[in-house]
Amino acid sequence: MPISEQTRDGHLLLQLEGGLTIFQAAELKDELLQALAHAEHRIELNLAAVEEIDSAGVQLLLALKHEAASQQKTVNYSHHSPPVLAAIDLLNLAATLGDPLLIPNAR
Amino acid sequence: MDMDMARDALVQEARELLVAMENALLEIETDGASSEAINAIFRAAHTIKGSAGLFAFDLIVSFTHIVESVLDRVRNGKVQIDDAMLSLLLNCGDYIGALVDAIQNRTENEEPDAARRVVLEKQLGAYLEPPAEAPAAAALTATAKEEGPQQIEGSGGVSSDNWHLSLRFSPDVLRNGLDPLSFLHYLSSMGRIVYLHTLTDNLPPLSQLDAEASYLGFEIDFDSDADRAKIESVFDFVREDSQIRILPPHSKIDEYISLIALMPDPGRLGDILVRGGALTEVELEQALQQQQGQEIGQKPLGAMLIEQQLVPEPVVSAALSRQKQNEEKKSHEQKFIKVEVSKLDQLIDLVGELVIAGAGANLIANRKKDAQFEEATQAISVLVEHIRDAALTLRMVPIGEVFQRFPRVVRDISRELGKEIELIVTGAETELDKSMVEKLADPLMHIVRNSMDHGIEGTEDRVLAGKSATGMLRLNAYHESGSIVIEVSDDGRGLNREKILAKAIERGLVTPDHNLSEKDIFRLIFEAGFSTAEQVTNLSGRGVGMDVVKKNIESLRGEVEILSQAGQGTTTRIRLPLTLAIIDGFQVMVNDEVFVIPLDLVIECVDLAGHDARHNIVKLRGEPLPFVRLRELFELPPIQHNRESLVVVQFGQQRAGLVVDRLLGEFQAVIKPLGSLFSGIKSISGSTILGDGRVALILDVPHLVQQTAQQQHSLTQSAVAGLLTNNKTTER
């Protein structure tokens, strides 16, 4: 479940914890949609505490990114946990879901 | 090490299943076929096959497979189960048993009896249909498999050395527990993913996203030495409702054209293919041109659709018409935890130590005369007693475990002897110590064979004697005052006193001038080397006499006796203590020595003074009771004392008195086996450790009772030397 905290300049910081899998996907989707509506410009999603991720989780992150773009907002993912990094690496999605501050892991 | 354990488990389970199978077969023989019994037989073969398959024990897998196939046809009502089949299946069960033995003996790769197997398989084959559908299905898969190599040789292949995989998973895969991510991960274990592009074209806006549906597609360039079948097999579970296209290295450009055509935006896929190196720029252009040409052409779409079936689903769903199997009824199978016997023994050992330590605490509490302390130790004692009982029941198993092999034995032997014999089993739920169960099997088998062989008459003789044509054999068990009693009874001709006596005299076991009671005469059967059979049949005449039976039973601290009525039948009665580990004991004292008597066997205690006691016979309420002074028995020095107590004990139907100095009361005795030094002393069955650490001897009451009774016998009939007693003492 995301734990949110507002920071200055309308920059919303969210933290995801536990599983990011099909078991949580439906609920998470609603919460992320809400968070996006709240955010003025930018959301930063901290993935440090994600213990597990599957395809459902990956496509949720992708859909959030697309959705944000269509609303002229930005979503950044940061502090990827090892399982998240492994999935991003396998699916070659570093460019989309990687941390913009890090140089994507060149394969 | 672990796998050895697993192998043992397999052997054990297979044996249990074979017993269940045999019981079900015998049930069908007597009560007719029921779906429950048939299912039980099927499940036995099925489970053994499955478990053996894990180890690749092919001999047993292939054999049980045939048995299972026949049973499957029985289950589906295609074949009727008849007498011949029952016999065949029983024989097959035996052969599976032999194969299981081979597994246990680590010789699973050797056929135990190849000739027998051939015969059985031939008989089984008669119940099977000739395999008609199989070749067609095989051909189907074969053509599917050949596709790969052909394409590699085809002309006009692209230059890429990599496989190309195009994956579109069905929306339902995630809901069905199949995660594309893990399939891709598995794929990567088979080679190197050179390039992977995740297609997100189908991903809807977040608000419309069904978070549990799968939207992603993948284009993968894959470097691997694996063959096509191997790579295809990665997607076995998702193949059915997903589009999986696999292009081998150097595939024809046409293959890529049709691939590109499937994309809503062909240019983009082309781009992906070039980026991953599947196609060169030139090849892509060529492909796009050809594709445009095809679109004007006649039947590109249809051709593409056919090619989409590139990965055929080889599963042939054959038996849809098959009768729907009844929901399985609740079976009698119970839930058990299997525990290694050694662990159980360890627990019992510990409980034994606890009992001793508890007794020590009790002793101290008594000395301290501290009421609270005494109360506390008392409470602990009660709990320890409960724990002891509970721990001991863990070792208790129903005697049915031994009895259950007899229906088959009786069936087979009665056929062999040409006698009609019905087996009645009662008291199968009666429990006894596990260690005894194992040692009981052989003696019981021998007694049963004896009864069938010599006891029960042939049909003609029975009818002539006015009996029912079918002989009756009964196995019975029950608890009686701290013992378990097991009886094997038959309604046969009974023992012939004169014959036994004559034989015993002939063998020099007794002299003709002995005036023996009926009981004594019957007991002669248990003497070494005695055999009443006039003609030795192949069943009982195996050189193992009833003397071995007796020895086995005595080694369990039990006794065996024979009751017989001429013309009416014989009962062999075995009496065993319930457990071998811990007993409730009754402590008595002679001089400074403490002795323990199993409490179950104690009837009463009386003051010896005031009773008429002479020649080791005391009159108790008018009845003579033989007794023995423990002081004399154990040759302890005489002391000055004022009173003696008489402990009356009973074993079986006989009673005896033991004279002691003092009665100390009840005590839980953990039986420790005697060292070999003491094994010659017949009046002692074991030792135990008292609360204060001293050792006390446990009296062998059955032996003492017998001995005193025989002494009495020899006293009252002083003309007859106590031959049996002498015989006994010289025997060992």
Next chain:
Amino acid sequence: MGKTILIVDDSFSMRQTVGIALKGAGYDVVEASDGKDALSKLDGRKYNLIISDVNMPNMDGISFVKAAKLLPNYKFTPIIMLTTEGDETKKQEGKAAGVRAWVLKPFQPPILLDAVSKLVMP
């Protein structure tokens, strides 16, 4: 993070052998002796995979799977069913319930381990 697999089979030796193979591959294993027993073990614990036999007393594998699919914590848990050639009707039922991964008995442990690693990420 340890991955846990629930193995449901009425055969003790099957559970034990498969259990040893799975443990050897680094998985944690929970055993159940039939569908009913298995259902009682769907008590909130997380399983990364369920391996279930079809033919079992008390509650067969199909009924068990159908029941598991109704539980929020287990409705998407990957399932491998162990089946036999003769189980075609049951297999259709299982497919309707959403089972896609089948392993044909008799099999050797590597076959099952292979299937497991297709469904469970390390």
